[in-house]
Amino acid sequence: MRRLFVHRPPLVRSVRFGLALGLAAPLIMPAAAPRAAPPAEAEVVQAAADPxxxxxxxxxxxxxxxxxxxxxxxxxxxxxxxxxxxxxxxxxxxxxxxxxxxxxxxxxxxxxxxxxxxxxxxxxxxxxxxxxxxxxxxxxxxxxxxxxxxxxxxxxxxxxxxxxxxxxxxxxxxxxxxxxxxxxxxxxxxxxxxxxxxxxxxxxxxxxxxxxxxxxxxxxxxxxxxxxxxxxxxxxxxxxxxxxxxxxxxxxxxxxxxxxxxxxxxxxxxxxxxxxxxxxxxxxxxxxxxxxxxxxxxxxxxxxxxxxxCVGSAPAPVGGRGFAIGGSPGGEEMVWTTGSAQTAYAVARFAGGTTTILPGPGSFLPSTATDYTDTTAAADQFTCYILLPLGGAGVLGRSDLLCAIPDSGSSAGAPANARMQLDQSSMATLTWSPPGGQTAYVLWSIPLDGTPPGAVPLPAVATRAMHDTAGKPTCYVLLVMTGGSVTGSSEVLCALPGQSALVTAGSPVATSTVGDALDAVNDTLDLATIRP
Missing domain, CATH: 3.60.21.10 (Metallo-dependent phosphatases)
Structure with a gap:
């Protein structure tokens, strides 16, 4: 059972969870809200826009x-x-x-x-x-x-x-x-x-x-x-x-x-x-x-x-760059830029000590896919995802490793379409749409190595922020401010840099099987130890 420590404002609470190698840090996260029911008509999910x-x-x-x-x-x-x-x-x-x-x-x-x-x-x-x-x-x-x-x-x-x-x-x-x-x-x-x-x-x-x-x-x-x-x-x-x-x-x-x-x-x-x-x-x-x-x-x-x-020439690109994650009414939504070298995709989900291959056993996403929504993610559970582009020789690599706490955003006033990506770097980029009525934002950054969290004030017109993780696993919460008070908060989104290994056609594959790809992640970060 999780111990909750409720503070003012009521949208925010403090939770501790452990990370691999004994890392622990206080995490400021918004109070959980019940998952909204999917819309009556299927929502059209757009691919990540070209930057x-x-x-x-x-x-x-x-x-x-x-x-x-x-x-x-x-x-x-x-x-x-x-x-x-x-x-x-x-x-x-x-x-x-x-x-x-x-x-x-x-x-x-x-x-x-x-x-x-x-x-x-x-x-x-x-x-x-x-x-x-x-x-x-x-x-x-x-x-x-x-x-x-x-x-x-x-x-x-x-x-x-x-x-x-x-x-x-x-x-x-x-x-x-x-x-x-x-x-x-x-x-x-x-x-x-x-x-x-x-x-x-x-x-x-x-x-x-x-x-x-x-x-x-x-x-x-x-x-x-x-x-x-x-x-x-x-x-x-x-x-x-x-x-x-x-x-x-x-x-x-x-x-x-x-x-x-x-x-x-x-x-x-x-x-x-x-x-x-x-x-x-x-x-x-x-x-x-x-x-x-x-x-x-x-x-x-x-x-x-x-x-x-463009005039440059390069080997056929492998899809998975621009991998981003964010909550949606239907679940945890992932988007990415597709390539031309892969023949299919799989998504690996790590949660509660269990690794699950999505969309399901023996099922894969098509080579042209640019999005996937995990509709079965457990609410309020620290959950990580990695995208695996597949080819005839096996796994061509793996995307950045990104995590979220599903349904951790505020039930009202939350920034819409909040997403985070690393893009094979240590720089986390967060984007969102304004909820309306905000006078400012505050971006909370919570390093998971025990160093103190930081707060970056942002103007009311902001829809994008970048933060250097310095190579450390780091979580983020975007707080919506109205007149000096917190009136909404995003889902908790976390970046775990250093896991991406995307190659190009004609280069040696990063790993030969899905199992090897997951072992490569777990060798560096034992996700089974992530717990509330």
Whole structure:
């Protein structure tokens, strides 16, 4: 029998449960609500939407209001926010991050993956930049890191003069190793100083060797800032020669700082230019292509819209990337991005010391499946799931390991469609739809290694948050706030990083049988010991 400790507000209670290797931590979780009956008509479950990547560079200055205008655009665009450097003007001080960036783009900090610029480095070592963004900026002081977003691999790089980028430098060698270890058909890179541009500074060869490394790996898109204007280029190689297999560059220095006129247009590679409109670049990242749209601030009329296929080549992808979990009226819902290498899927459920293969003995999900709902999950029981893509040779790998406590969300006021994913990284991403009437949110993070839980305040407009697990099993609860009181809470969702092992067709399979795949999980994490 579970011992319950009821506190105010009544939506929240504290429960302790053990994890493998004797790990234990207090878990803040919402009071359980009876599972709602399934709708009279079968609910159509949509596959996980292709991710949106939106942002700009050259952003916040307290003496202007155009940064607030571009931040207002972000208020209405879901997805991951990027910055292309020069985040806080003029000197990148802690006060400028707090007073200029914070009230504008800072309200989307929880879903932002930043890039540094030279103005961020005007304060020695860009220390305030790294302190403000924390783990979202990669290793502190280095300024380059990578992550996956849907089927895309994203690389954030450092073009500051204090960080070498020539062939053989630590950054260039890291990039080549990172690209070799993350072979995807679509790759995007961001840094601040553009190699090609028609603005005040003209072309800058500093990052040419970086461009060459990206070109050799089949990268598709480069995003820069620095020039205070918008410019889109045709695909080119590192020498600026038109190339059908080259990289398309977007210069988006339109985040808020005063714009500047073009000085020397770069024919024939410059495709579209504008120097009088602030706005953001919105990319929709499909598995083998991308759409782009320059979104102007209110009152602006300029835009630039297009779609292109990716130029990279990679082995046939295995489905299971983007694996996400969340409660639904019918049970525990899982969604993912499918691939082309698998012939079927199975789902492994771990709960109460028992491993169950879903959808059932001898049954499998089709190769095109992108969702599955477990309608038999026991309410209020810590339950974990992993997706197994199957092929002719056996199991092709396994997805991230994600867990939930079914029916642990509040019966009223809960954020709708709350989901969590890791996407083969240590960064947990939570998304949700607003319940209505909220004035703020608080994201509770509860590491399961005994370290204290944390609380991150989020604005009322937030629909996405990112949190670095630092490789630790971590649980999350999203609290809905109205006027300073908790009025709703999500289901408890937990990420257990380090379990994903998705390979590509032509590579050695991660495991040969379903049993081997489950043994591989249990060797690292004895799920049979998870208990209330």
């Amino acid at each position: 949106v990547f939106v942002g700009a560079g050259d952003i916040a200055y307290c003496g202007l209001d155009s940064d607030e205008a571009t931040a207002a655009l972000l208020d209405g665009i879901e997805g991951t926010v990027f910055t292309a450097g020069d985040n806080a003007y003029l000197l990148g001080t802690a006060a400028e991050f707090a007073d200029c960036y914070g009230p504008t783009w800072g309200r989307h900090k929880a879903r932002t993956r930043p890039t540094p610029g030279n103005h961020d480095y005007y304060t020695t070592g860009a220390v305030p930049y790294y302190a403000y963004f924390g783990s979202h900026a990669g290793p502190s002081g280095r300024g380059y890191y990578s992550y996956d977003l849907g089927a895309w691999h994203i690389v954030s790089l450092n073009s500051d003069v204090n960080v070498p980028a020539q062939a053989g430098s630590a950054q260039e060698q890291w990039l080549r190793a990172d690209l070799a270890a993350n072979r995807t058909q679509c790759t995007l890179a961001i840094w601040h100083h553009p190699v090609f541009n028609s603005g005040q500074y003209g072309n800058n060869p500093r990052m040419r060797d970086i461009w060459q490394a990206l070109y050799e790996s089949g990268a598709d898109v480069v995003i820069n800032g620095h020039e205070h204007s918008y410019e889109q280029f045709h695909r080119v190689n590192a020498d600026g020669v038109l190339d059908a297999n080259g990289i398309r560059e977007f210069v988006v220095g339109t985040g808020g700082i005063t714009l500047r006129q073009f000085m020397s247009v770069q024919p024939p590679i410059s495709a579209v230019r504008n120097d009088d409109t602030h706005g953001v670049l919105k990319l929709t990242l499909h598995p083998t292509s991308y759409d782009w749209e320059f979104v102007p601030i209110a009152g602006g009329t300029f835009t630039d819209v297009g779609s292109r296929p």
